[in-house]
Amino acid sequence: MSELLQLLVSGLSKGCVFGLIALGFVLIYKATEMLNFAQGELMMMGAFVAFTFVNLAAMPFLAGFAVTLVVALAFGMALERGVLRPMIGEPPFAVLMLTIGLGFVLRTVAVNIWGTDPRTLDVPYAGEVLVVREVVFGYDNLIVIGATAFLCGGLWLFFRRSRLGVAMQAASQNQLAAYYSGVPVKRVASLVWGISAAISAAAGMLLAPISLIDQNMGFIGIKAFAAAIVGGFGSLPGAIVGGLLIGVSEEFALRYLWPGFGEVTAFVILLVMLFVRPQGIFASLQKKKV
Amino acid sequence: MTEPEPLLTLRNIETYYGPIMAIRGVSLEVRERSIVTILGANGAGKTTVLKTICGAMDPQKGSVTFRGEDITGRDPDRVARLHLGHVPEGREVFPFLTAEENLAVGAFTRRRANLNEDLALVYGYFPALAEHRKLPAGFLSGGQQQMLAIGRALMLRPQLMLLDEPSLGLAPRLVAEIAEIVVRLNREQGMAILLVEQNARMALDVAHYGYVMEVGRIVMEDTCERLKNAPDIQEFYLGMKDQGVRGRRRWKQRKTWR
Ligand SMILES: Nc1ncnc2c1ncn2[C@@H]1O[C@H](COP(=O)(O)OP(=O)(O)OP(=O)(O)O)[C@@H](O)[C@H]1O
Ligand SMILES: [Mg+2]
Numbered sequence: 001m002s003e004l005l006q007l008l009v010s011g012l013s014k015g016c017v018f019g020l021i022a023l024g025f026v027l028i029y030k031a032t033e034m035l036n037f038a039q040g041e042l043m044m045m046g047a048f049v050a051f052t053f054v055n056l057a058a059m060p061f062l063a064g065f066a067v068t069l070v071v072a073l074a075f076g077m078a079l080e081r082g083v084l085r086p087m088i089g090e091p092p093f094a095v096l097m098l099t100i101g102l103g104f105v106l107r108t109v110a111v112n113i114w115g116t117d118p119r120t121l122d123v124p125y126a127g128e129v130l131v132v133r134e135v136v137f138g139y140d141n142l143i144v145i146g147a148t149a150f151l152c153g154g155l156w157l158f159f160r161r162s163r164l165g166v167a168m169q170a171a172s173q174n175q176l177a178a179y180y181s182g183v184p185v186k187r188v189a190s191l192v193w194g195i196s197a198a199i200s201a202a203a204g205m206l207l208a209p210i211s212l213i214d215q216n217m218g219f220i221g222i223k224a225f226a227a228a229i230v231g232g233f234g235s236l237p238g239a240i241v242g243g244l245l246i247g248v249s250e251e252f253a254l255r256y257l258w259p260g261f262g263e264v265t266a267f268v269i270l271l272v273m274l275f276v277r278p279q280g281i282f283a284s285l286q287k288k289k290v
Numbered sequence: 291m292t293e294p295e296p297l298l299t300l301r302n303i304e305t306y307y308g309p310i311m312a313i314r315g316v317s318l319e320v321r322e323r324s325i326v327t328i329l330g331a332n333g334a335g336k337t338t339v340l341k342t343i344c345g346a347m348d349p350q351k352g353s354v355t356f357r358g359e360d361i362t363g364r365d366p367d368r369v370a371r372l373h374l375g376h377v378p379e380g381r382e383v384f385p386f387l388t389a390e391e392n393l394a395v396g397a398f399t400r401r402r403a404n405l406n407e408d409l410a411l412v413y414g415y416f417p418a419l420a421e422h423r424k425l426p427a428g429f430l431s432g433g434q435q436q437m438l439a440i441g442r443a444l445m446l447r448p449q450l451m452l453l454d455e456p457s458l459g460l461a462p463r464l465v466a467e468i469a470e471i472v473v474r475l476n477r478e479q480g481m482a483i484l485l486v487e488q489n490a491r492m493a494l495d496v497a498h499y500g501y502v503m504e505v506g507r508i509v510m511e512d513t514c515e516r517l518k519n520a521p522d523i524q525e526f527y528l529g530m531k532d533q534g535v536r537g538r539r540r541w542k543q544r545k546t547w548r
Contacts, residue, residue, distance in 0.1 A: 163398065170384045170395040177382040180344060181442060182370035182399035 002135040007251050013141035013210070015247020016148035017043075018266075020203035021224035022231065022239035023155075024196040030172040030234055031192040033092070034084065037099045039200055040221020041106035046072050046201025047208040047217065048114050051121050061123050065205050069198045076197025077190040084193070085186070103218065110215040121208035144206045151202060152240060159236075168192065223250075223266040230273045232280025241281055245269065295358060297322045297450055297482050298343070303352035305335075305342045312338045313349070314506035320450060320484050325476050327485045327493040327514070329527055330503035336486040337379050339503075340452045343484075344376045345369045357449070371399045375448030379455050379486075381435040383442075385428030389419050392427050392438055396445030403447075412441040415471055433464040440471070450482045451475070457489045465489060469496050490527035494518050502527075 021039050028036045049071055053064035083102065087095050120126075125139040159165040171178040171188045179185050204217075211217065227246045231238025246266045254262035273280065296319040305313040312335045320326045328336050341347040343354055345366040353362045361369055370376070384392050393412055397403050413420035416437040422430060427438055436456055443451055453472065457465040469492050475481050487493035494500060494514045502510040502523070510522070517523050 163394070166387065166391055167395055167398050170387060170392075173384040173386055174382050176346065176366075176378060177384065177439075177442075178395065179346065179366040180370060180376040180378060180382075181396050182367050182446065183395065184365075184367040186365070 002133075005135050006137065007255055008248060009137050009145070010141050011248035011251030012244060013144035013206075013247070014251060015227075015244035016144050016240075017203045017207045017243070018220065018224045018227045018247050019240035019243025020148060020151070020199050020206075021221055022228035022243050023152075023236060024200045024203075025225060025228045026231075026234060026236055026239045027192055027196045027199070031168065032084070032189050034095050035092075035099065036196070037096065037221070037225075038103040038106060038218075039196070040218030040224065041103040042072070042076070042197045042200040042218075043204040043207070043221065044110060044213075044215065044218035045075070045106055045204070046197075047121065047204035047213045048110055048119075049201070050205045050208065051114070051119050051213055055119070055122050065202075068201055068205060072198040072201035073194040075194075077194035079197070080190045080193035085189070103221075107215045107218070114213075114215075116215065118212035118214045120212060121205070123209045126209050138210075140209045144210070147202070147206055148240075151199065155199075155236075164191075226266045226270040230270055230280060232282040235280065235282035238280055238282035245281075294322065296320060297357060298484070299353075299355040300339070300343065301353045301355075303339070303342055303349045303354070305338055305347055305349045307338075312506055313342065315352070316503075316506070316508055317352075318501055318508065318511075320482050322449075322482055323476065323480050324499060325472065325483045325485060325497040327487055327497035327500045328503055329487065329490050329493060329500060329517075329523075332488070333505075334503040335506045336503055337454055338506075340376065340378075340454055340484070340486060343369075343452060344374065367399075370446060373446055373449045375443030375446045375451040377439045377443045377451065377453050377456060379458070381432060381439055383427040383430070383435050383438050386426055388424050389427055389430065389434075389438055390423040392442050393419075393445050396442035399446065408445050408447070412444050415444070415474070416441055433460050433467075436460065436464075436468065437471075440468075444475070448481060450484065453483060453485045455486055455488060457487065457492055465492055472496050490523070494523075494528075 021043055024039045024042065025036060028034055046068060050064055050068040053059045053067050054061050057064070059067070083098070084095070087098060125143060128139040130137045130139060130142065159169055167178065167183045168188050168191070170181070171183050171185050175185055207217070223246060224243065227242035228239050229242070230245060231240070231242025246269055249269055250262050250265040253265045298320040300316055300318045303313050303316045304311065316339055318326070328339065330336050338347065342349050345361065345364045345368070348363045353360055355361065356369070356372060356374060359372065361372070384395065387395070390409065393409060394405065397405055397408055418434055419438060419441055422434065427435060430438060440453070440456065456468050460468065472483055472485065473496055476483055485493055485497055494517055497514050500512065500514050500517045501508050502517070510517070510520070512520070
C-alpha cells in the first residue's frame with residue numbers, strides 16, 4: 001500500500017512536468033496553429049538558466065526561479081518576433097522543420113555554454129523527505145505537484161478573468177474578428193510564445209532537482225507531445241490530464257513490468273488512445289476560423 | 291461655408307489577391323453621420339473594399355483616409371483604435387466565449403471605459419443578448435450571432451461602422467429588425483455607416499447614398515432616392531425573379547471558395 005502511494009506521488013510529479021510542457025505546446029498551437037517541437041528544449045534552457053542563477057550566481061533559489069521565468073518570457077517573445085513571425089504564411093511543414101531545427105540549435109548552444117557534464121540544481125529541499133505514517137514522500141515530488149497546481153490555477157484565472165487573457169482566447173478562436181475588435185493579434189502571439197516558454201522553464205526548474213540537467217533532458221518533450229494528443233489536442237486541461245496519465249502509467253510500468261517498458265509507455269498509451277478515442281480525453285470541438 | 295472633409299475617403303484603391311486584381315481603382319466617400327451603401331453581385335469586390343479600409347488587406351495603389359489621417363496599410367487593430375468598427379461578413383463571433391465576454395473584447399481598446407455603461411447601451415439595442423449574456427456565443431441563433439457581432443463593434447463606440455451583409459441568411463423579420471437598428475444607430479448615436487448588401491431593397495431604403503460595384507469597379511453612384519428609380523438598378527438589383535436565381539448561384543460559389 002505504501003509503495004503504491006509513493007509510486008503514485010512520484011508518477012504524478014513526473015506527469016506534472018509532462019503536462020506543463022504539453023500545456024506550452026497547446027497554447028502555441030491554439031494561438032498560432034504552429035507545432036513547436038522545441039518545447040522540450042525550452043524546458044532544458046529554463047533548467048540551465050536557473051542553474052546559472054542559483055548555483056553559479058548563488059542567488060536564493062526562489063529569486064533565481066523568478067528571474068528565470070522573466071528571462072524565459074522575454075526569450076519566448078523574442079523568438080516569436082525574430083524567428084517565427086517571418087514564417088507567417090509559409091506551409092505548416094516548413095514551420096515544423098524550423099522548430100525542430102530550433103531544438104538542435106538550443107541543444108548546441110547549451111553544450112557550448114554549460115558543457116556536456118550533467119549538473120544538479122542546488123535547492124534547499126533536495127533529498128528532504130516527508131514521512132506520513134511510515135510512507136516516505138520526497139519533497140521534490142510534492143513541490144512539483146504543488147507548484148504545478150498553483151501555476152495552473154494562476155493561468156486559469158488569467159485566461160478567464162483578465163482583460164488580456166480573454167482577448168487572447170478571442171484571438172485564438174477567431175483571429176480576424178479579434179483584429180477588428182482592436183486586439184493587437186501579433187503582439188498577442190508574441191506573448192503566447194513568452195508564456196509558453198515560461199511554463200516550460202518552470203517545468204525545467206521543477207524537474208531539475210529530481211533528474212539531472214543536461215542538454216538532452218529536453219527529449220522528454222516527445223512524451224509531452226504524446227500527452228497533449230492523449231488529452232485532446234487543443235484542450236488546456238487535457239494537456240495536464242494527459243501528462244498525469246502518462247506520468248503515472250510510466251512509473252507503474254517501470255516498477256511492475258520489465259524496466260525497458262517504461263520508456264515506451266507514453267507511446268503505448270498514445271496508440272491505444274488513437275484507436276479507442278482518437279479525439280482525446282477532452283475532445284475540443286473547436287472549429288477554427290482564421 | 292466650405293464642405294467639411296468627409297469622414298472616410300478612398301482614392302483609387304487597387305487591391306490584389308496574389309496575382310488577381312480584385313479592386314480596380316475604387317474611390318468613394320463617407321460623410322459624417324451618413325449611411326452609405328455599396329451594392330453589387332457576388333464577387334464584385336465589396337468585402338475586399340471593406341478589408342482594405344480596415345487594414346486586413348493592403349492596397350497596391352491608392353489611399354485610405356479616415357478622420358483626416360492616412361491609414362493606408364495600417365494593421366486592423368490600430369485602425370480599430372481610431373473608433374472604426376467592422377462587422378465582418380458571416381457572423382464572426384468568438385464561439386467559446388460568452389455573449390458578454392464577446393462584447394467585452396469589443397471594448398478591448400478602451401481601457402478606461404465604463405464597461406457597464408457600454409454593455410447597457412448594447413443591451414438596449416439588442417435585448418435578446420442581455421437574456422443570453424452568460425451563454426457561449428456558439429450556442430446563439432444565427433440572428434443573435436449577427437446582433438452580437440454588431441454589438442461587439444458598438445463597444446468600440448465607433449464613429450464609422452463597416453457592416454458587411456448583415457442580413458445574409460436571415461429571415462425577413464430579422465432583416466427588417468437589423469435595418470431598423472442601422473437607422474437608429476445612425477440617428478441616435480450619430481454614427482456613420484458603410485453598409486454592404488446584396489439585399490438591395492433593404493439597403494436602398496436605409497441608406498442616403500449608394501455606390502454600385504461590378505467586377506472591382508464602381509459603375510454607378512447616386513443618392514439612394516435616385517438609384518431606386520434608375521432602370522438598371524430596378525432590373526438587376528430589385529427584380530424579384532432575378533434575385534432568386536442570383537441567390538442560388540451565390541451559394542454554389544460559396545462552397546467552392548472555402
Ligand atoms: N481569399 C481569396 N483569394 C483569392 N481571390 C479571392 C479571395 N477572396 C475573394 N476573392 C476574389 O476577389 C473578388 C472579390 O471578392 P469579394 O469577396 O470582395 O466579393 P464580394 O462582393 O464581397 O462578394 P459577396 O457578395 O459574395 O460577398 C472575387 O472575384 C473573388 O473571387
Ligand atoms: Mg462579401
